[in-house]
Amino acid sequence: MRHVGAIAGRELRSLFVSPVAYAVLTLFAVLAGFFFLLSIQGFRETMNYYQQIGQFDVLEQINLNNQVIAPFIQVMWIVFLFLIPGITMGLFASEKTNGTQELLMTSPLTMWELVVGKFVAAGAFVTILIAMMGLFPALLFLDADTPILGWIFSGFDLAEPDPEGLQMLAGLLGLWLLGLTYAAVGTFASSLTRNQLVAFFLALALLLILWLLSVVADLGVAEGAMGTAASLSTVLTWLSTSDHFDKLARGLVDTRDLAYFAFMIGAFLVLTKTSVESVRWR
């Protein structure tokens, strides 16, 4: 695995001289900021509602983790859905158009070093995105009399509650794992074609299918399917990213969900390796 660093480092350097990386970073920062404000807005409206109907006991229980941070992290999946395929689309496709696969495949590299190197580069980029968006909820942890908390709670007769740090970190961990899974899927899509645009839409389609599997499973159950279909729907629900991610985003760390993401990443990297190797067996 000693060539992984060389492959990943080169990939990242190329990414950061291309406009794609900066377009993605800018778009991501803007969207994260927008969704964060939206979450706060939603929080204020909820509080307003309970204050007006006079349910002060509910109002006391409302907290920033569940009403602001979790919804914010949950909505970011859709941003990842579109941006991560943009990062991964060139990973293998551009090697084919450059003809550089002929260099890589005749160098003393193993296929695993190549695939993992590509994935590590995409994963590093995802990590940068997570660090960037983590800054927004981190604002809530600033001292209680900073403008932001003051603004959120302005107009309410409430003690400003402190958010829970660990719960937020668990949510970010969930989004990070989701991003890594998306990076693995995108890496696979890029290995299937020499056209970056095709790689982008292929990744998007795969990710949507992966997300919607649980919806499909629910439909099957709703139609009153029989025993076999019930077990099929269990499998589909398990395979779908949505439930696993939702739990983590709400701060519930369950090793079964962590295992799910590890499994998905591993599975798509194995698929990528097979696909890259098959180029040789045309």
Added chain:
Amino acid sequence: MIEAEGITKRYGDFLAVDDVSFTAQAGEVIGFLGPNGAGKTTTMRILTGFLPATDGSARIAGHDIFNEPLAARRAIGYLPENPPLYPEMDVAGYLEFVTRIKDVPRARRRSAVESAIERCGLKDVHRRVIGSLSKGFRQRVGIAQAIVHDPRVLILDEPTVGLDPIQIREIRSLIAALADPGKSEARTIVLSTHILAEVEAICPRVILINQGRKVVDSSLAELTAEGQSLEDVFARVALRAGEAA
């Protein structure tokens, strides 16, 4: 250095390379000739391990390319038909990357890059982005990439395409110098080309393939002994094939 045995490649029903065998010793420079579509590139891709052969085997510096691919590849420098370049990288950064994936020890990387830049006449452009270079300079970077790790076997697919006359002369003398047994370690070089004068200038041995089959394998001196030029030999082989088809 190179031992190729019965190399055969099929694309579906089409036989691109048909039972090609040859061996090459250290210090040999072999001109690999043949009309368009003869199977030169395909054979070279098999020798470098980029494509699997349908049949046959090959050893590079004593390592079987299928069973010990990493050791075999470490001994090879390869210039593909289209130089494998990253347009967004600068020349020196690109060559540094190549030394890393070719297992050049860390301490020697910098001097390896500098020497390749020097020998391929890239001094003036080594900080330029590859995508902004002219075709000839990109070809030179391709050659630099093939020699940067000082491989014992060089496989060059049309190395002088797109170069200016002075650079062609320099690359030819570079190739001669790499093969020169007077040096500490002689290299083995296989190069394909359509320029017969190039073969006459630097390749003491000629292998001619046609429609995937090896039809000539002899020294240049023998081939041209009876007063015929290399062009006559080439034309005769190619035309005979044309009649047969």
